[in-house]
Amino acid sequence: MQRGRGAGPALVLLLALGICGLQLASAKLTVAEITKDDRSLILVAEPFGFSEDGRMNITVSDFMLWSPGEVKKNGPYDRVGFFVTTPAVEGQLELDLAEGKCPLDSQDIAITLFTFDAIDPKKGSVSREFRLFNMLKDYTGGEFSLFFANCEPDSAIDFTVEVALYNVWGDRFDYLPVGEDMLPFIYFTMFIMFSALGVVWTLMVIRGKQDSHKIHYLMIVLVAFKSLTVLSQAFMYHTISIYGDAEGWNIAFYIFTACRSFLFFLVVILLATGWSYMKPFIAPREKRLLMVVIPLQIIANCAIIYLDEFTPAAESWFTWRDILHLVDIVCCCLVLFPIVWSIKQLRDASETDGKVVRTLVKLTLFRQFYIMVVCYIYFTRIIVYLLESTLPYQYIWMAAAASELATLSFYIASGISFRPMPAGANPYFQLTEEEAIELTKAENEENP
Known part of the structure; x- marks a missing residue:
């Protein structure tokens, strides 16, 4: 698809620049x-x-x-x-x-x-x-x-x-401060949980192969890269704890984080537009949004991680930190637009095409997904930041644990909503009695 052409060069450039500059960082x-x-x-x-x-x-x-x-x-x-x-x-x-x-x-x-x-x-x-x-x-x-x-x-x-x-x-x-010395255990525990989720989801897709779509296989890859991300975090913090330096694990973390960020926003936008469910194509405005939001989000996320490895003694450190966090929040808000567009289209369709029941079911599903995305963004970008700022330093690990559990909950909720199901049971394809009769007649005419 064309949507990959805009993100690919930016991702490669980012990783090349990041890996070349990693020797300048020295963790704790x-x-x-x-x-x-x-x-x-x-x-x-x-x-x-x-x-x-x-x-x-x-x-x-x-x-x-x-x-x-x-x-x-x-x-x-x-x-x-x-x-x-x-x-x-x-x-x-x-x-x-x-x-x-x-x-x-x-x-x-x-x-x-x-x-x-x-x-x-x-x-x-x-x-x-x-x-x-x-x-x-x-x-x-x-x-x-x-x-x-x-x-x-x-x-x-x-x-x-x-x-x-x-x-x-x-x-x-x-070399880890009190409060962060729990992070290796937290991230390794989350690796086990995300891996288990990936196995369960893969089995669901395989068993429902006839009702699976391309988006389901893309979600498998997303969970796999999320598992690798938290695993690399666990080893990175463990190595920092012993040596004071990531010893190369930060390189793996950068790569997996970049891939996970790309896949996460890609999956959210594709789910929001109904790709591979209701339609096998991406509209031009959705392609433009993909080409802007995804590379920008990847660069912002990786730059924030990279910046955190340096001392704040640099004059521009705080300025760049604030800019990058602002870019991250803006990108998260932009991914809501495809969901809003889908909701608007479904609302208009319910008033014009007469297929009210099926359309309203889809409308309800998209509204639920919209609420899930908003809650996820609000919690991981604002609530987690407040936790980091207000928790006693001994319990700062709870902010990281809350962020990862929120991500796990979002993945599970999205999987339940968009799991492979027979066409008749899938909210996207639920038919009214009248539509079912018409579909049966059409099949009989094609196969007398």
Whole structure:
């Protein structure tokens, strides 16, 4: 079909660019290069859940401080350094900066790790390990963000920083934060559940082969790639937990995610337009929607995953994150249009062709599918985000579990609605008594 021609080149280009750039990402072992950055406050590492023996390794090198006119500024550098704080008081930091206060002086809301006075001019670098247990009174664990502060007025900064955040459990290092250490188990459990769903659906399609359509076989492929996606996620997080790096599993995750995103939106749009059920073709406007939405959705999803592997220290990190999430939501809303078009066509048909019963059954089915898609989009794009933002850090894994369970429920509900059935039992092909009589007469005339 022609709909594949628009998505294919974009997908290949995306995967090629992604795989070529994967070496720059380093998961929980963060490497950031800051070049002539004049920001007073830089988020180096997002909130990380530390256990009772939570630790941080920070290595800074190639440090330079520039004053106006591109002239290298000499020390002291006691107003430039790193600190940690809890996510709850991050908003206060911005207020303090607006009032001319330096976060390095705000010991009530921030813990200064070290300033750049500690850098040896001969070596040009400094490496330190910090144990939160030694820095906080009555510490039993918590969630902290790592920031860089430059309180020197009218200056810009150059440096390279390597950060390792991890927890120690006995003699084992765990590079996953508390709350995310459940993710390998969550995703492997979901792999088993999606695989079981794929087996059940495949058996249904095989047993009802005479009543199966092309869309049913496409749904088998979708479930298979979804299973591979969560399996690669399970191994990716397990590897990060041990080594601090995905060790290549992120490449598999990118590929399976791209294929799964392509198939998911393709299946939703084809179901919404009645392809291979009511009609064996795709209308021109539906083809245009496919060629726009699917490549854009794949690029947005993979770019979001790829962006999450980098430190937010880059100036444009937050801007790109917000843009990509907006694109993802817009694409999800666009897939609702084919369902609305189908509902409108069926409503018009019920008023003109006289086949009210059959048309109203189809209309009800499409309305149910519309509600399912809306609920799925609302839950996975908004509710899950709210869960991630509001849950205590120890239970952040529940947001990922809720998202995967919602996806599983959506797949099951869609499968029940569009499962292979005999023509007489299928809502798409249910006939009135009058239509059944006419069909019987036509068959008798063809086969006397």
